Amino acid sequence: PPTKPRKGLLRITHLGLVLLVCFSAVFFIYYKPAISWLPCSRSEPTPDTCKDACLKVLKGEKAAQVGKDNTHNVKDMVVLIWSWPFGFQFNLESCGSEFGITGCHLTADRNQLNKAHGVMFHLRDIGGELSYLLTLSRPPLQKWVWMNMESPANSPQLPGADDLFNLTSNYRRDSDIWVPYGQLVEASEEDKAFQIPMKDKLVCWIVSNWNNNYQRVNYFNELSKYINIEAYGRHFGKYINDEDYVKIMSSCKFYLAFENSIYKDYMSDKLYHPMRYGTVPVVLGPPRENYEEFVPGNSFIHVDDFGSPQELADHLKLLDQNQEMYEQYFTWRKYFTVKGSVFGLEHACRICEHLKKNKNFRVFKNINKWYWG
Secondary structure (H helix, E strand, C coil): CCCCCCHHHHHHHHHHHHHHHHHHHHHHHHCCCCCCCCHHHCCCCCHHHHHHHHHHHHHHHHHHHHHHHHHHHHCCEEEEECCCHHHCCCCHHHCCCCCCCCCEEEECCHHHHHHCCEEEEEHHHCHHHHHHHCCCCCCCCCEEEEEECCCHHHCCCCCCCCCCCCEEEECCCCCCEECCCEEEEECCCCHHHCCCCCCCEEEEEECCCCCCCCHHHHHHHHHCCCCCEEEEEHHHCECCCHHHHHHHHHCEEEEEEECCCCCCCCCCHHHHHHHHCCCEEEEECCCHHHHCCCCCHHHCEEHHHCCCHHHHHHHHHHHHHCHHHHHHHHHHHHCEEEEECCCCHHHHHHHHHHHHHCCCCCCCCCHHHHHHC
C-alpha cells in the first residue's frame, strides 16, 4: 500500500498551493501582454517579496502605459535640436507661463529626424557638419530653423547653404522667430517700488573680448583720458564671477554698454543687464533711433549724442553732481521692468510656439545675403 504523506509535508504543500493561487489571482488581475519580464523571475526571493515586487512593477507598468498614451496624444509637435548650444541642455517645461507651451516635445535624438516637425540648428555647432546636412532631404512640411545670436562680424558664414533652411531665429526684428537679448515688460506692483542702488563708482566697464581694432576699444581709450573708468575683465587682470558681477554693476552710476560690432538691432545683454540692475547704460552700437525701438529714449545715453569722448565725459560728470538729473534716467522703472532671455531655451520655446501657429510654406533662398550681405 502507498505510504501516507507526513503531516509536515502536507502543510508545506498546502501553503504552496495557497501562495500559488494568490499569485495567480494577482497575475491575472494586473497582467498586460506588453510586460515581458518581472523582477521575481530573475532571483529566488520569498513569496511575500515576490508578490510585492510583482505588484509594484505591474502597477507601474499600468500607470506608465496610461501616461505614455496621454503623452502621445498631447505632445504632438516634435522639435529636434540638432546639437545642444554650447552643450547647454534644457527642456520646454522651463518656458514659463507666457508661452503656454503644450503639445510640443523637444528631443536631441537624431533618429527622430524624419518624425520631427521642426529642427533647430545653432550656427556655431553645425560648421563641421555642413557637408553632411547638404546630403539630407528635408521633408516638404518640416521646418529647419537657423538660430544665431552673434552679430555678422562674429558669425561664420555657411557657403552653399542658401537653400538649406526655411526659418530663422535671431535677435533681428526681421527674423522669422524673433529672440531679443532682453525685453521691457509691464512692471508689477512690486517692481514699481524700485529704488536706485547705492553708488560708489562713477563709470564701469566689464570686457572679456578685447580687440584693438574694435571701435569700442578706441572710444574707451579716448574716454578714459577725461574720466575715471573702473575697468574689469580678463584684459585688465580683474576676473569677476557672477555674484561679483551683479554687485559691481549695481554700484556704478554709469556702465559702458559698448557692443563689439555695430549692426541693426544688435543690442545685447550689455544693454539690458545694467538696466536690470539699476545702472544707466552708456551705449555704443546702432543709431539712437534703433535703440528707441526697444527701450525708452530717456533710459540710456548714446555716445553719438556728443561730439567727442571729452564732451561725453563732461556730461557724465555733470550728472554725477546733479542727483535730480541723474534720477530722470530711471523714470521708466515706474512702468516697466527688464525680462532677460536664456540662450537656447528662449529659442526652443519661441520655435515651438511658432510651429504650432504657422503652417504656411516658407523657403529662405539666400541666408548668406540676408545676414552677411
